[in-house]
Amino acid sequence: MELRQLKYFLAVAEERNFTRAAELVRISQPGISAQIRQLEGELGATLVDRSGRRAELTAVGEVVRDHARSVLAAVEALHRAVDEMNGLVRGRVVVGMVRACTVTPLFDALSGFHLAHPGVEISLVEDDSDRLVERVREGTVDLALVGVAGRAPGDLDGWQVVSEPIVAVVPAGHPLAGHDGITLAELCAHPIVCLPPGTGIRAVLDRSAAAHGLTPAVALQASAPGAVLDLAARGLGVGVLSPSMVGGREGLRTVAVTDADVPGVLALVWAPVKSPALRELLLHCRRSFGEPRPGTGTAPTGTAAAHRSAV
Template identity: 50%
Template sequence: MELRQLEYFVAVAEEANFTRAAARVHISQSGVSAQIKALESELGQPLFDRSSRVARLTAAGKAALGPARAALAATAAVRDAVDDVAGVLRGTLSLGMVTGCTITPLFAAVEAYRQVHPGVKLAMRENDSQSMLAEIETGSLDLAIVGTAGAPPATVESMTIISEPLAALVPAGHALAGRKRVDYATLVGEPLVSMPSGTGVRAALEIGCEQVGFAPLLAVEASAADAIADLCARGVGIGVLSESMAREYTDRLSVVRLGGNPVPAVLAVVWSRTPSPAVRAFVPRLAAAFKK
C-alpha cells in the first residue's frame, strides 16, 4: 500500500468522480483508476461502486476513508514538523471564501504571504459557509472566511472580522422606505430576497424571524450581494444583508436596520485547531490585512 494510492482514493471519494480526482492530483484518469484498482486488489475489497457516473463508496470504501485521511494527515504532519524546524514553508495552502463575496483584504494577505513564502502554492475556492466549516474540521480545507450566525463553533479556531445586525434593503416607494429601524415582525408576509441556506446572513435571518413566531417568505435566493440589491431595486422583494454590506447600496435603496435579534451576522476567519506551519504563518498576514 502506497501513500499515493491513499491520496488518489481520498481524492476520488471527495470528488465522487474519477475525472475530477485526476485533475486534482495532476495525473491521468487512467493512472488514478489503475492505482485504485491496485489498492482494491491489495485490500481484497472494492472501494467504489462504478455502476453509475458518480463514484460512490462501497461499505469497505466508507470504512477505509477515515483511516486513509488520517494516514495522509500524519504524513503531512511529519513533513510540516521537519519544515518548521528548518524554517522552510512549502506545499499547498487551501483557502476558502464565501461564494459571491469579494474580500479584498484576503487578496492583500495572499500577496504579502507569497512575497515571504514563495514555496507555498495557494489554492483558493468558493463555497457556502456551512460546507467550508465542515471541510475545516475534516482537514480538506486549511483556512476559510465564513459567515455565521453568532460566533463560529468552538471546534475550530477563529478570528472575527465583522459582527453586526442585519439590515433590510427597501426599494423606493415601499412603506418602509426612509425608516431607520424596524423589528423582524415587520417582515411578516413580505417577500424577501435573501442569501441561500448555509450562509450566516440566512441563518441569522431565520433565527430573527423564528423568535417572533414566523418563517421568512423567500421570493428569491441569491448568493451575491449585488444580485440581491439589484433584485430589490426592481421591486422583487425586500433584500436582507448584513448592515455593512447593505450600506454599499444607499445610492439607490433605503437601508433599514433589523432590530431585536440577539444573534449577529458574523464574518470570521476559521482554521483547524491543529494548524499546519503554513496556516500559522498566514493567520498574522490576514490579521494585518483586516487590521485585527
C-alpha cells in the same frame, strides 16, 4: 532496513494486494515484492501471507505495521521541525471563502504569503459557509472565511472579522422606506429577497424569525449581495443583508430591524491542528485583517468597511 521498504510494506498492508500497492507507490510489482522479501529477511520473519487471493498480514506483520507507521510519522515530524528551524515552508494550503467574496484583506494576506513562500501551493475554493465549515472539520480545507449566525463554530479555532446586524433594504416609495426601524413581524409581512440557505445572513434571518415564531416569506434568493440589491431596487421584495453589504447604494433605503438580536458574523476559521504553512498564512492574515482584540477573538471593527461579502 530502508524507509522506502517500510512505505512499500504499508502500501501492501493497506491494499491487501501487491499489484495495487505497486501502483500506489509507483514501482513495479516484482520490485515491491523483492523489497518486502528483503525486509522480511532482515527481520527474520514472514510479514505477509501470500497463500490466499489477498495479501494478508501475519501476526508479526500486524505488529510491524504499527511500528512502521510510527517510524514514518516520526520521520515526517523531523522534516517539518527542520524546515521550521530553517525558515522553510513547503506544501499546500487550501483556502475557502464564501461565494461572491470581495474581502480584500484576505486577498492581501494570500498575496503576501505567496511572495514570502513561493514554494507553497495555494488553492482557493468558493462554497456556501455551512459547507466550508464542514470541509474545515473534514480537513479538506485548511482555512476558511465564512459567514455564520451569532458566533463562529466552537469546535474550530478562529476569530471574528466583522459582526453586524441584518437590515431591510427597500427602494424609495416602498411602505417601509419611511421607517427608522421595523420589527421582524413587520419585515415578514412582505416578500423578502435574501441570500440562500448555507449563508450567514440567511441563517441570521431564519434563526431570528424562528425565535419570534415567524416564517419569512422568501420570494427570491441570490448568491451575491449585489444581486439582492438589484432585485430589491426593482421592487421584487424587501432585501435582507448586513449594512456593509449595502454600502451607499443610490436609490435604496436601509431600515434597521430592531428585534433581530442574532448578528451576522464574518469569521476566519481553521482546525486546531495547524501545518507550518498554515501557521505562516495566519501570520499574514493577522497583518492584513488586524490583530484580534484581546479576549474577544474579534478583529478591529475599523476593518469592516473593507468587507463586502456574501456572509
